[in-house]
Every structure is written in structure tokens, then in C-alpha cells.
Amino acid sequence: MPSDVDLPILRLMTRADLPVADRLRAQAGWNQTSADWERFLSGAPEGCFVMEAASGVVGTATTLSYGQDLAWIGMVLVDPDHRRRGLGKALLGHCLEHLRSQGISCIKLDATPMGRPLYAALGFQDEWPLTRWATDSAPMVEDTGEDGGDVRQLRPEDWPALLDLDRPAFGVDRAHVLQALVQHGSQVLVRSRRDGTLSGYGMIRPGSRAHYLGPVVASDQDTATTLARSLMIRANGEAVFWDIPDRNAETAQLASDWGLTAQRSLMRMHCGPNLHPGNPSLIHGIVAPETG
Ligand SMILES: CC(C)(COP(=O)(O)OP(=O)(O)OC[C@H]1O[C@@H](n2cnc3c(N)ncnc32)[C@H](O)[C@@H]1OP(=O)(O)O)[C@@H](O)C(=O)NCCC(=O)NCCS
Known part of the structure; x- marks a missing residue:
């Protein structure tokens, strides 16, 4: 245990x-x-913080700005030996101060059950719940022949249509975050309509414990299901995590039917007026809890 002089x-x-x-x-x-971590730090070199004790770094928190209207707080972690001493609260308070000093009106995060009381005490309100669905071995779901069909890999010219689809879902433009994910190895699939617009897009990327399936944004359930199936195949039977808003019950049922189990609940919370809530009904997989 740390001593009292180790502040x-x-x-x-x-x-x-x-x-x-x-x-x-x-x-x-x-x-x-x-x-x-490299992505968080290069995205906000003045907005990522640590708590340093005599023994070294014992706490972290990151921020991510989506322009003036919205920012995200993530990676709030305190070493178990240093918990319940106010470090989490201090890190979060500093993140809020930093973001407010930039004039950002609404700050959000996805809270674990452990973090939620801390955030509620600092004025965060519940927005909507989501669930982490997980499997150790991705199902070998039926391949619908995407290469010859309307699901295909992202092309550079798809970005404007992808962002037109994403903005109403998330609430604000997050091109910089989505493009950074692609630069860091996310695979992206889109489903196109005959007129060139997109009915959905989805990504899958490597994680330290499991492939992470998300984001998945789709204008209809059939597109969400089709994209999720094509993305799941890319996990090659290995472990997968997928965070699905609870309101998209059909997608959650799909995950369950494919053998994924509900691993933990998270609560999307906001502090400040939620002027750009987006439409979570279109979100069938988030980007990540620390990102939105
Ligand atoms: C959540 C976490 C960051 C809190 O860090 P911490 O340094 O222990 O938090 P603090 O000591 O600043 O706690 C501040 C207040 O939050 C509340 N709180 C914190 N943890 C709590 C818990 N597990 N249960 C109930 N209330 C809690 C309390 O009101 C506490 O004040 P108190 O101890 O004076 O009653 C830490 O437990 C952690 O790293 N957990 C694992 C990772 C995680 O879940 N992070 C949150 C991501 S959203």
C-alpha cells in the first residue's frame, strides 16, 4: 500500500x-x-494526463475533441493499490477543466459499472446503455459472397458518403477519428445502394485480447446484419468483442445467436447540454468506449 507521503x-x-x-x-x-495509446496521444497531445507517484505512473485519462460541440473522456484507469484515494476524481476533474477551458459544451464517456458512481458524482447523466458481447472463437458465419455483391471494401471515393451516413448517427463529424482507425489497421466494409449512396459501413480491427468489431452504422437492420456477418468472417474464428447499444435488440439477438455472450454493461453518459445526441438506433456497434 502507498504511504501518506506518497502524494x-x-x-x-x-x-x-x-x-x-x-x-x-x-x-x-x-x-x-x-x-x-499512440493514437490517443497524437490526437490530443495537450489533453492526455497521468498521475505520477514516487513509484511511477499510477493513473491515466485521455480526452478527444470532436470540435467545439463535443469531446470524449477515456482510459480513466487507477492502479488497484492507489484506488479510493481521490486519484480517479482528480484525473476526471482535470479532464473536464481542460475541455471546458476550450469552450467545449458537451462531454461524454462510456462508463463501466466501477466508473459510473464517480462520473455521476461529477455531474454526468445517463444517456443510453450498451453491452459488450464477446466470444473466444468467432463464429464461421455463412459467407454471403460479398465480393460479387453490394458489400465491398471501402474505396477512397466512399468517404463523403460514409461521413454523410455517420454524422446523423453519432451526432457530429468524426472524420479524423474514423480516418485514424483506418490508418491504424481497421478493415472497413461498406454496403452501397444503386445510386452510389451507402446504407451502412462497418469496421474490424486488432485488439490486445480480441478483434474489435465496430463501428457498425447502418440505416436498416438487413444492412447491419449483412455487414456484421462479413466483418465476423474476418476474425478468422478468433476472439471478438462487439459493443452494441441495447436499444438495437435485433443486433444484440444476432450476437447471441452467433454464440457471443454479454460480458459487461456500459452506460453512455454526458455532462453539459446534449445538443447533438445523434441517432443511436443507427449504431449497431460503437467505435470504442474510450472514443464514442
Ligand atoms: C473507476 C476508477 C478509475 C476510480 O478510481 P479511484 O481513484 O479509485 O476513484 P476515487 O478515489 O477518485 O473515487 C472518487 C469517488 O467515486 C466514487 N467511487 C469510486 N469508485 C467507486 C466504487 N468502486 N464504488 C462506489 N463508488 C465509487 C466514490 O464516491 C469515491 O469517493 P469516496 O471514495 O470518497 O467515496 C478505478 O476504480 C479504476 O481504475 N477502475 C478500473 C477501470 C475502470 O473501470 N475505469 C473506469 C472507466 S469508465
Whole structure:
């Protein structure tokens, strides 16, 4: 146990902190990778923080700005030996201060059951629940022959249509985040209509424990199912995590039918006026809890 004289200090995260930050991540059993930490830090070099004790880094938190209207807080982690001493609260309070000083009106996060009381105490309100669906071995779901059909890999010229689909779903433009995911190895599939617009898109990427299926954004259930099937095949029978908003019960049922089990509940929460709530009915898989 830490002594009373070991008062951690809060400071900006640097690249040198990433190996320890990733150890805290692994300790909590989370799925992000070193590449994810690099992405968080390069996306917000002035907005990622650590708590440093005499023994080293014992806490982390990241922020991600979606312009002036919305920002996200993620990777709130405190070493188990240093919990219940106010470090989580201090990290979160600093993130809020940092984002508000930039004039950002609404701040969101996806809370674990452990984090939720802390966030509620700081003024966050529940928005909607989601569930992590997981399997150790992805189902070998039937291949619908996407290469000859209307599901195909993303082409550079699809980006405007993809973003037109995504914006009303998420609430604000998040091109920078989606493009960074693709640069860091996410595979992207789209389903196109005859007129060139898209009825959906979906991604799958590597994680430290499992492939992460998401985001999946679709204008109708058939598209969500078709995309999810084509993405699931890409997990090659290996472990998969998939975070699905609870309101999309048909998609959750699909995950269950494919043998995934509900691993944990998360609550999307917001602080400040939720002026751009998006439409979670269109979201059949989030990007990630630390990202939105
Ligand atoms: C959630 C977490 C970051 C909290 O860190 P922490 O440093 O222990 O939090 P604090 O000491 O600042 O707690 C602040 C307040 O939040 C509440 N709180 C924190 N953890 C709680 C818990 N497990 N149950 C109930 N209330 C809790 C309490 O009101 C606490 O104040 P108190 O101890 O004076 O009553 C830490 O438990 C953790 O890293 N958990 C694993 C990762 C995780 O789930 N992170 C949250 C991601 S959304």
C-alpha cells in the first residue's frame, strides 16, 4: 500500500509513459493496444494526463475533441493499490477543466459499472446503455459472397458518403477519428445502394485480447446484419468483442445467436447540454468506449 507521503502529482502524458499506461490497461483487462495509446496521444497531445507517484505512473485519462460541440473522456484507469484515494476524481476533474477551458459544451464517456458512481458524482447523466458481447472463437458465419455483391471494401471515393451516413448517427463529424482507425489497421466494409449512396459501413480491427468489431452504422437492420456477418468472417474464428447499444435488440439477438455472450454493461453518459445526441438506433456497434 502507498504511504501518506506518497502524494501523486497530475501531469501531461508523454510517449515515455505509454508502456506503463499500457500495463495499467492490461491489469484492468481492457482490449486497447499500444497503437491505440499512440493514437490517443497524437490526437490530443495537450489533453492526455497521468498521475505520477514516487513509484511511477499510477493513473491515466485521455480526452478527444470532436470540435467545439463535443469531446470524449477515456482510459480513466487507477492502479488497484492507489484506488479510493481521490486519484480517479482528480484525473476526471482535470479532464473536464481542460475541455471546458476550450469552450467545449458537451462531454461524454462510456462508463463501466466501477466508473459510473464517480462520473455521476461529477455531474454526468445517463444517456443510453450498451453491452459488450464477446466470444473466444468467432463464429464461421455463412459467407454471403460479398465480393460479387453490394458489400465491398471501402474505396477512397466512399468517404463523403460514409461521413454523410455517420454524422446523423453519432451526432457530429468524426472524420479524423474514423480516418485514424483506418490508418491504424481497421478493415472497413461498406454496403452501397444503386445510386452510389451507402446504407451502412462497418469496421474490424486488432485488439490486445480480441478483434474489435465496430463501428457498425447502418440505416436498416438487413444492412447491419449483412455487414456484421462479413466483418465476423474476418476474425478468422478468433476472439471478438462487439459493443452494441441495447436499444438495437435485433443486433444484440444476432450476437447471441452467433454464440457471443454479454460480458459487461456500459452506460453512455454526458455532462453539459446534449445538443447533438445523434441517432443511436443507427449504431449497431460503437467505435470504442474510450472514443464514442
Ligand atoms: C473507476 C476508477 C478509475 C476510480 O478510481 P479511484 O481513484 O479509485 O476513484 P476515487 O478515489 O477518485 O473515487 C472518487 C469517488 O467515486 C466514487 N467511487 C469510486 N469508485 C467507486 C466504487 N468502486 N464504488 C462506489 N463508488 C465509487 C466514490 O464516491 C469515491 O469517493 P469516496 O471514495 O470518497 O467515496 C478505478 O476504480 C479504476 O481504475 N477502475 C478500473 C477501470 C475502470 O473501470 N475505469 C473506469 C472507466 S469508465
